[in-house]
Amino acid sequence: ALKETKQGWYLFYEEALKDQLLEESELENVFGKALRSGEFFIQIQPKYSFATGRLIGGEALVRWKHPEKGLLTPSQFIPLFEKHNLLIPLDMYVLKLVCKLLKRWEEEGKPLLPISVNQSRAHLLVTDYEESLVSLVDHFNVDHHLMEFELTETLFLHDMTHLASVLTTLRSQGFLVSLDDFGSGYSSLTMLKDVQIDVIKMDQGFFTDLTSNEQGRVVIQHVIAMAKDLGITTIAEGVESEEQARMLASMGCDGVQGYFYSQPLEVSEYEQLLADDTPRCFL
């Protein structure tokens, strides 16, 4: 009843706002504490070449070992972090973990294959963001060719010109850039017109019905061919069956990442793969 008077509404909003602010600063505290106590860690999912069957690199995927809630996956916290401006610090932290790992592998004489980290495309519109990426990687003295940035498509971005120039800068410094979740909906084709990238990661949803959808097959076949003409590598992500893998390989897709070959692995498990160069992607 109070809410129905003008003053009531005001009080109601003020309360709501207070709650929100409280939650926000609380979230920041929780996040800061989690960072400091090492609750965030990465798993690495292997990527394989269809042509050789061999490991070609891995993708770092963040996880949160929450003291009360247990193991949380990205979908349980990334959207919230993004909303509250905590995703950039998290992505920087993940990048730092990957840099340290690559450096250690180099020191231990392990074979060096690229690792990719995810970056929301929105980050790249933050002024000088690319410079913070470069200076972090350079701080750890990691070879740029070993670092791949996967741009996730959470947003429709209008400032293609700026994005194009940021990516040009990163690529001219030797970093690899890939377009993540291709075919999942955010104007992927438009981006290819204006922006230069190294890799297209085709989203699972893009080819999931491949075996039954003949029209879909034509589309995918042409996307793969187009990528080839543009000098872009194609990776199919979320491949769960041999049938899918065979079909994608026969269409000229270059690489694969998915449960059929491997789940995301603990770092130590991935290191065992790195040390043993036998082909694992059989068709």
Ligand code: C2E
């Ligand atoms: P993504 O970059 O497209 O990563 C692939 C996701 O698909 C991962 O989920 C992976 O575990 C999952 N996946 C791989 N193969 C299969 C499969 O065969 N079947 C199925 N059903 N799923 C498969 P995950 O780890 O839960 O990550 C979800 C998304 O969260 C990622 O999608 C990425 O967009 C985002 N993400 C993960 N780590 C980070 C990070 O450090 N920073 C940012 N900004 N985003 C991240």
Ligand code: MG
């Ligand atoms: Mg990704």
Ligand code: MG
């Ligand atoms: Mg993806």
Ligand code: MG
């Ligand atoms: Mg995906």
